Amino acid sequence: MKSFEFKNPTKIIFGEGEIKKLSDNIPAGSHVLLAYGGGSIKKNSVYDQVIEACKNFKITEFSGIEPNPHFETLMKAVEIIRDEKIDFILAVGGGSVIDGCKFLSAAAFYDGDEWDLVAKGLSRKQERVLPFGTVLTLPATGSEMNSGAVVTKAATQEKRTFGGPQYFPVFSICDPTVIKSLPKRQIANGVVDAFTHTLEQYLTYKHDALLQDRIAEGILQTLIEIGPKVMEDPSDYKAASNFMWSATMALNGILRLGVPTDWATHMIAHELTALHGIDHARTLAIIAPNLYRKLFDNKKEKLVQYGKRVWGLSGESDIEIAEKAIEMTVTFFQSLGIDTKLSDYTDDYKDTAQTVSDRFTERKWLGLGETQKVGPDLAKEIVEMSI
Numbered sequence: 001m002k003s004f005e006f007k008n009p010t011k012i013i014f015g016e017g018e019i020k021k022l023s024d025n026i027p028a029g030s031h032v033l034l035a036y037g038g039g040s041i042k043k044n045s046v047y048d049q050v051i052e053a054c055k056n057f058k059i060t061e062f063s064g065i066e067p068n069p070h071f072e073t074l075m076k077a078v079e080i081i082r083d084e085k086i087d088f089i090l091a092v093g094g095g096s097v098i099d100g101c102k103f104l105s106a107a108a109f110y111d112g113d114e115w116d117l118v119a120k121g122l123s124r125k126q127e128r129v130l131p132f133g134t135v136l137t138l139p140a141t142g143s144e145m146n147s148g149a150v151v152t153k154a155a156t157q158e159k160r161t162f163g164g165p166q167y168f169p170v171f172s173i174c175d176p177t178v179i180k181s182l183p184k185r186q187i188a189n190g191v192v193d194a195f196t197h198t199l200e201q202y203l204t205y206k207h208d209a210l211l212q213d214r215i216a217e218g219i220l221q222t223l224i225e226i227g228p229k230v231m232e233d234p235s236d237y238k239a240a241s242n243f244m245w246s247a248t249m250a251l252n253g254i255l256r257l258g259v260p261t262d263w264a265t266h267m268i269a270h271e272l273t274a275l276h277g278i279d280h281a282r283t284l285a286i287i288a289p290n291l292y293r294k295l296f297d298n299k300k301e302k303l304v305q306y307g308k309r310v311w312g313l314s315g316e317s318d319i320e321i322a323e324k325a326i327e328m329t330v331t332f333f334q335s336l337g338i339d340t341k342l343s344d345y346t347d348d349y350k351d352t353a354q355t356v357s358d359r360f361t362e363r364k365w366l367g368l369g370e371t372q373k374v375g376p377d378l379a380k381e382i383v384e385m386s387i
Contacts, residue, residue, distance in 0.1 A: 001209040001258035008253050010145045011171040014245070016237070018173050019046070019135055022053035022090070025171045026133065030088040031058045033081060035101050037065050037093045044181035046137055050092055060084050065093065068273055068280065069100035071115060071153045078107045078114065081130065089132035091169075094186075095141025095193075098134050099149035102167045105130045117162060118151050124164040134172040138182060139244040140190035140281065142197060142251025144172035152274060159274035174248065176240040184231055187243075188336040189281035191227040194247035195220060195332075196284040200262045201255040203292065204370040206301045209258045213305070216255050220310045222246050227336060264369035265291050268379050271356045276346045285333040285340045290385040292326050294378065298371050342387045353383035 013021055026032060032054060041047040051059070062077045080086070081104060091101035106123045107114040108130040117123040136144045143149065148163035179187065202216040223246050229239040249255075268291070269283035278286075292299055300322050307313040307325030315321045330340050342349050357380035360366070368374040374382075 001207070002260075004257045006253060006257055007165070008145065008168065009170075010168045010252075012145060012248070013171060013173045014175075014241075016175055016177050018175050019049040020053050021173065022050065022133075022135070023056060025173075026054065026057060026088055026090070027131075029057075031060065031084065031086050033077065033084075033086040033089045033104070034059050034061045035065060035077060035089060035091050035093075035097060035104070036061075036063050037067075037097050039063060040181070041092055041137060044137075044178060046092060046135065046178060050090070050135060054090070060086065065097045065100045066152075067096045068150065068152045068159060069096050069103070071103075071118070071151055072155065074100050074103050074107070074151065075114065077104055081108045086130070089130055090135070091132060092135040092137065094136070094138030094190075095143040098136075098143040098169070099141070099151065101132050101134070102143070102147075102149040102163070103151050105132050105167060106162075106164075115153060118153075118160045119158070121162065123162045123167070126164060126166060129166045131170050134169045136172055136174045136244070137178045138186055138190060139174075139179070139247035140186075140193040142194070142248055144169060144174065145248050145252040150270065150280075157274045159270040161270075174244055176237060176244045177235075179230065179240040179243065180235040182234060184234075184337065185279075187231055187234060188227075188338055189279050190247060191223055191230070191243065191336055192285050192333055192338055193281040194243075194250040195223050195227075196265065196281070196288055197247075197250040198223075198255060199288065199329075200265060201259065203299055203302050203306060204260040204262055205298060206305075207259055212255055212257060212259050215249075217306075217309050219246050219250055219255075220306075224310070224332060227332075231336060260370040262370050264374040264379075267365065267368055268356060268374075268382060271359055272342065272352070272383075275352060275355060276342075276348070278345045282338055282345065285330075285338045286342050286345075286386045287382060289326050289330050289340065290382050291374075292329075294382050294385065295369070295371075295373065296322065298373065342383070349387050353380045353387070356380060356383050 147167040272283040303322035307321040357376040360376040
């Protein structure tokens with residue numbers, strides 16, 4: 001097992017009706033920026049619960065944070081934070097809203113071009129940030145218990161990651177009953193997102209961190225078991241609570257400890273979202289299977305382990321098991337209503353593979369993945385296979 005350091009300071013408040021505990025966890029006397037997305041929280045009682053719980057705080061609202069939050073939109077909130085002297089941010093939403101609020105936390109006190117925090121990685125050098133908490137409404141990204149985020153600059157169609165240890169939420173309230181109001185499309189996206197987050201930290205190469213593998217396999221098996229159930233009946237509290245906690249556990253830092261990780265699937269998939277506006281989870285489902293096929297020799301041992309332990313596969317050869325494991329993954333995604341080809345989402349894909357390759361070159365992403373083999377040329381080939 002590789003050496004590691006680990007600290008996750010986020011307080012998780014989990015369970016039905018726990019939104020009422022907001023008043024106990026936001027610092028007394030705070031001027032709170034209540035940030036959310038398109039307004040769905042006003043249709044499912046979450047907004048009312050938040051307002052009631054925060055009645056003793058001064059609240060300024062900011063709505064309209066998009067899926068894959070736009071830098072341009074977020075900068076409007078930064079102006080409000082500075083003008084109104086906001087001293088606490090409350091993100092109420094899914095991963096995009098929470099990611100957006102991580103950017104607000106970074107940008108609030110930054111004196112310079114705020115996009116540099118993302119594009120140049122300057123966020124890691126930030127010392128003074130604005131504290132924030134979250135009320136999770138869509139399990140998927142794990143952003144409620146990690147310190148990373150993704151922001152899109154709409155003007156240039158760039159979707160970039162950023163983060164640092166100072167961007168952990170102070171707390172996150174996770175009430176599984178919010179799932180019952182979600183469209184099935186969003187539930188399916190959440191299951192696939194959490195599943196792929198786990199695979200990025202698991203499907204690499206053999207190592208000796210046995211516990212991390214077993215935890216990852218447990219998350220994968222849980223999602224396979226409860227994914228169809230929560231799709232069929234989002235009000236099933238057992239399924240919903242296990243779904244929500246699996247998504248959090250998939251990306252709160254536990255799985256990556258002491259092990260090699262990949263993330264090349266994500267970096268390619270981010271480009272498809274930026275270029276074509278396809279849901280993040282669906283771009284992962286498009287790219288992941290073909291990345292595994294392209295890097296089959298490197299990942300074969302773990303694919304076999306994945307096939308045997310997670311899917312219960314057997315076969316005449318390890319190659320057969322590994323290949324079938326990839327196919328089972330595709331079948332699982334499709335069973336949730338997730339299409340797995342780029343051409344299922346857009347007809348405008350002619351130049352996509354070359355554009356992705358060019359962006360890899362521009363950003364000097366010459367060797368991504370656990371064995372640093374995914375560069376511009378291989379990324380192009382993977383996208384071409386995925387059309």
